[in-house]
Amino acid sequence: MHVPDAGSSRVFIVITTFNRASHLRQLLDSVAHLDPAPAGIVVVDNASTDGTADLLAAVDLPVPVIVHRLPANVGGSGGFAAGVSRALGEGADWLWLMDDDVVVLPDALTSFAPWMRRYSCIHGRRYDAAGEPFFWQHILNESLGVHLPVRGDVFATSPVFHTNVGCFEGMLVTADVVREVGLPDARFFLNGDDLTYGWLISRRHPVAYIDAFVLRKTRAQRQMDLGVRHLNDASDLSRFCGMRNRGHLARYLRLHGRYNRVGFGVGTLLTAGKELLRLVAVERTLAGASSIWRGWRAARVILRDPGWRPEPPLAGRPVPGPAPRPGGAV
Numbered sequence: 001m002h003v004p005d006a007g008s009s010r011v012f013i014v015i016t017t018f019n020r021a022s023h024l025r026q027l028l029d030s031v032a033h034l035d036p037a038p039a040g041i042v043v044v045d046n047a048s049t050d051g052t053a054d055l056l057a058a059v060d061l062p063v064p065v066i067v068h069r070l071p072a073n074v075g076g077s078g079g080f081a082a083g084v085s086r087a088l089g090e091g092a093d094w095l096w097l098m099d100d101d102v103v104v105l106p107d108a109l110t111s112f113a114p115w116m117r118r119y120s121c122i123h124g125r126r127y128d129a130a131g132e133p134f135f136w137q138h139i140l141n142e143s144l145g146v147h148l149p150v151r152g153d154v155f156a157t158s159p160v161f162h163t164n165v166g167c168f169e170g171m172l173v174t175a176d177v178v179r180e181v182g183l184p185d186a187r188f189f190l191n192g193d194d195l196t197y198g199w200l201i202s203r204r205h206p207v208a209y210i211d212a213f214v215l216r217k218t219r220a221q222r223q224m225d226l227g228v229r230h231l232n233d234a235s236d237l238s239r240f241c242g243m244r245n246r247g248h249l250a251r252y253l254r255l256h257g258r259y260n261r262v263g264f265g266v267g268t269l270l271t272a273g274k275e276l277l278r279l280v281a282v283e284r285t286l287a288g289a290s291s292i293w294r295g296w297r298a299a300r301v302i303l304r305d306p307g308w309r310p311e312p313p314l315a316g317r318p319v320p321g322p323a324p325r326p327g328g329a330v
Contacts, residue, residue, distance in 0.1 A: 009116070010039035011109065012092035016079030016168075017100035018046040021055050023218050030103035032061050036110070040064040040090060044083040046073045066090065075189030075241075080168055084183055088314075092175050097168045097194075101219035102126070108214035112172055115160070120174040121198070121207045123167055124214030134217060137209065140165050140199050142258045144267030145249055147195055155211040163207050166198020170215050177201055182311040185248060191238050192245040196252055203256060236291040239275050243295025246271065247302025255310055272296065 013031060017024045024043075031041060040063055045052055047070050056067045068086050070079070080097055087095050094116070098104075105111075108124065115122050126134040137154045138147040147165050154161040168184075171194065181200050184193055198207050246268055253259040275292050279285055302308060 009093040010091055011094040011096060011172075012087040012090060013038050013041045013096045013098065013104075014044070014080065014083040014087050015041065015098055015100055016044045016046060016076050016083060017048065017052060018073055018079075019048045019050045019052065020100045020219075021048070021051040023101045024052060025055055026103050026218050027098070027100055028059060028061060028065075030105075031063070033106045034104055034109060035106055037063050038096070038109070039092070040066060040087075042066045042068055042083045042087045042090070044079040044086075045069045046075070046079045047071060074186060076168065077184050077188040077190060077193035078186035080193070081183040081186045084178055088175055088178065095173055095175065095178065097171045097173070098215065099169050102169060102215045102217050105214055105216065111210075111212035111214055115208060115210050116172075119208040120177045120205050121166070121201045122172045123163075123170055123207075123209045124172075124212050125210070126170060127213060127216040129217050129219060131216070133213075136167060137161065137163070138165050138195075139163055140195065141267070142253060143260045143263035144270065145246060145253060145259075145264045146267040146270055154209070159211040161209040161211075163209050164199050164202035165195045166201065166207060168194040168197075169217075171198070173201070177205060179314040180204065182313045185311045188245045188248060189241050191241040192249060196245075196249050200252065236288045239278075239288050239291040240295040240298075242275065243268075243271065243292055244298040244302070246295075247299030250299070250303055251308050252310060268296070268299070 015024070015027065028041075028043075031038070041061070043056060043065060045056060045067060053069070056065070059065050059067075066086065068082060070082060074082070076099070084095055084097070111124060112122060123136070126136065128134040135149070137150045139150055140147045150161075181197070181204070184197050188196070201207055246264075250259055250264055253264070272292050276286075276289065279288050
């Protein structure tokens with residue numbers, strides 16, 4: 001597979017945002033200092049009700065900003081599906097996917113450049129809101145359907161670590177891979193969509209995690225240090241989707257012949273236990289326990305759904321071309 005050369009590639013940043021105007025402002029301001037600069041930015045406004053629309057209408061950056069407003073909140077996964085499709089239509093060679101609560105470091109694309117000649121799906125390192133390295137080193141255990149932390153320093157002997165999961169808080173992926181794998185599955189809404197997307201890519205191409213810091217989180221979260229990883233706070237919606245989306249993950253595993261019914265059941269119990277631990281130890285409440293149970297039941301419905309189909313590849317499907325840019329697009 002041809003990997004676009006870093007020096008001549010059109011890199012588009014794809015941002016999904018919902019009601020975080022202050023964080024989005026910081027991210028857009030940081031993009032202005034990227035050297036080299038990206039070819040463009042696609043911002044998907046997930047029907048925000050705060051000041052996001054006004055911010056985007058007034059944005060003034062040295063690179064084109066394409067505002068893609070959605071009539072309803074379709075979650076992170078739906079937002080990234082829409083944003084990736086739009087960026088492909090704008091002629092992107094590479095897509096750098098990120099949430100709205102991070103800022104980019106000025107030399108990020110320079111740090112990525114040597115690896116863009118070798119890999120087609122890359123993640124860089126992140127700092128947390130306090131400026132400390134953010135934990136992200138996981139491997140999906142296919143039997144359990146659970147991503148497990150990798151102990152120790154994954155960069156102790158190599159500047160690159162191969163994983164089989166993805167993260168939309170900084171995934172850099174080629175347009176060709178997206179066309180081959182398909183768009184992110186919008187049915188996830190949030191939680192687990194990026195993990196599954198990275199796993200689908202890893203079935204075809206190496207997924208790299210490189211020893212170079214490219215992002216910093218700006219949203220502080222309550223968390224608990226478990227030694228091998230941190231457990232952050234979450235919302236009831238996130239808990240529900242995390243459990244519900246195990247149904248979609250199971251369907252994808254089954255599609256690729258990697259589904260273990262007993263092991264996946266054990267993984268579901270472990271996932272529910274982790275969410276209960278998060279409630280008790282981090283959020284100090286049990287009020288969200290019903291969301292876990294509702295998500296579990298919803299996952300069982302997905303597992304039995306005869307109409308479930310995977311997200312199809314884009315090869316052979318038309319990708320929308322550049323649309324007229326009304327107010328808010330620069």
